[in-house]
Amino acid sequence: MITTLSLNRHRKARIWLGELPNLINPDYPFIERCLSGSASDLTHLQQGAIEMIIPSAGRALYGLLGGGFLPDRSGELVVKVAVSEKDELEMPESLASNFDTVYRGLPVEYADSVLSGIVDAGEILGSGLLLCNCAAHSPVGSSPRLFRQLALIWVRLIASQTESVSEEELTRLVSVG
Numbered sequence: 001m002i003t004t005l006s007l008n009r010h011r012k013a014r015i016w017l018g019e020l021p022n023l024i025n026p027d028y029p030f031i032e033r034c035l036s037g038s039a040s041d042l043t044h045l046q047q048g049a050i051e052m053i054i055p056s057a058g059r060a061l062y063g064l065l066g067g068g069f070l071p072d073r074s075g076e077l078v079v080k081v082a083v084s085e086k087d088e089l090e091m092p093e094s095l096a097s098n099f100d101t102v103y104r105g106l107p108v109e110y111a112d113s114v115l116s117g118i119v120d121a122g123e124i125l126g127s128g129l130l131l132c133n134c135a136a137h138s139p140v141g142s143s144p145r146l147f148r149q150l151a152l153i154w155v156r157l158i159a160s161q162t163e164s165v166s167e168e169e170l171t172r173l174v175s176v177g
Helices: 110-116 121-125 144-159 167-176
Strands: 002-006 012-017 032-037 048-057 059-073 076-082 126-139
Touching: 002 059, 002 167, 032 059, 032 110, 032 121, 048 144, 059 144, 076 110, 076 121, 110 144, 121 126, 126 144, 144 167
Parallel strands: 076 126
Antiparallel strands: 002 012, 012 048, 032 076, 048 059, 059 126
16 A cells, blocks of 8 residues: 655655565665564554655755565564665655755664664564664755654554554644654
């Protein structure tokens, strides 16, 4: 399911639930962290992504973050964040394509912000593997603060997945971050 939301203050978000945009590069290196986590209430692979554009003071803040969560009963949440070490291919069909050039991948300088944004993921998702392997950024519009916010939203989206999520519920989840 792919949904585009028009939010307040001219912000836009695109949400993928149960699928991911075609941005995964299996050759990316990973930064890995382990967090404690109780047994997960989720029973199968959950996938999702969030793309957001936020007009702000003459520029547009932009980012896309996603991946999957595979629950288990280990008592530990293993977090893997894929990072790109050089500029990747352009992504012309992004929400920011009218404002900025968007590239596939997560630059290594944003990885700590993503990890900071998912620090509570073990409590929210439980134990398992949280794989952040889907991202896009722009040289002008991306920032550590925005990727931290996207990580917070992404974890909540994965945790709330059901067969059908209303547009109102998605808007509430995106607005919390």
